[in-house]
Amino acid sequence: MxxxxxxxxxxxxxxxxxxxxxxxxxxxxxxxxxxxxxxxxPKKDAKWLKVRVSTMDDKPKVNVNIPISLVDVGLKLAKTYDPKLKDSGFDNLDIEEIIEAIKNGAEGKIVDVIDEEEQTKIKVYVE
Known part of the structure; x- marks a missing residue:
């Protein structure tokens, strides 16, 4: 270890x-x-799930980077550990659908949401 x-x-x-x-x-x-x-x-081609939550004028609220190998647990932990992520509207996304897409090899932008009511932008992508 x-x-x-x-x-x-x-x-x-x-x-x-x-x-x-x-x-x-x-x-x-x-x-x-x-x-x-x-x-x-470590693999040179290791991928990361990146979650970016910002205001409508692109002021960052939450930036989370999770290794793909830990994505199942990492997203749950990120929501628990970072109250800003929990309050950002990220809970409205289907986490299981995101995880399934990643496991099936999805790359690039996976989620791009603009929540005008909360004045928040959410972007989830694999890099």
Whole structure:
């Protein structure tokens, strides 16, 4: 296990201790870290899911980058850990549909939403 993974495990335990995530969510993250740690050499073509939430005048509200290998857990954790993401209207998106698209090889822009009522733009893409 790499030092980086050990640090990530400690961060997960601290989030449980602080009540930011449940023990079940922590177990999912541990499993994802274990799967990720088995690939010691990072792939050059590793992809990231990027979530950008901004105001209508493009002032950033939330920027989240999640490795594709952790996307299932990462999106749930991001919503739990970052209240701005939860309040941004991101909950209105079908997360399962996004995850399925990514698993099926989707690249580029996946979601592009303009919520005029909330005066928010949401962009989700794979890079």
């Amino acid at each position: 790499s030092k980086n993974v050990s640090e990530e495990r400690m961060q997960i335990l601290e989030m449980v201790e602080d009540g930011k995530i449940t023990a079940a969510e922590a177990m999912e993250l541990f499993s994802a870290l274990e799967r990720n740690d088995q690939e010691i050499v």
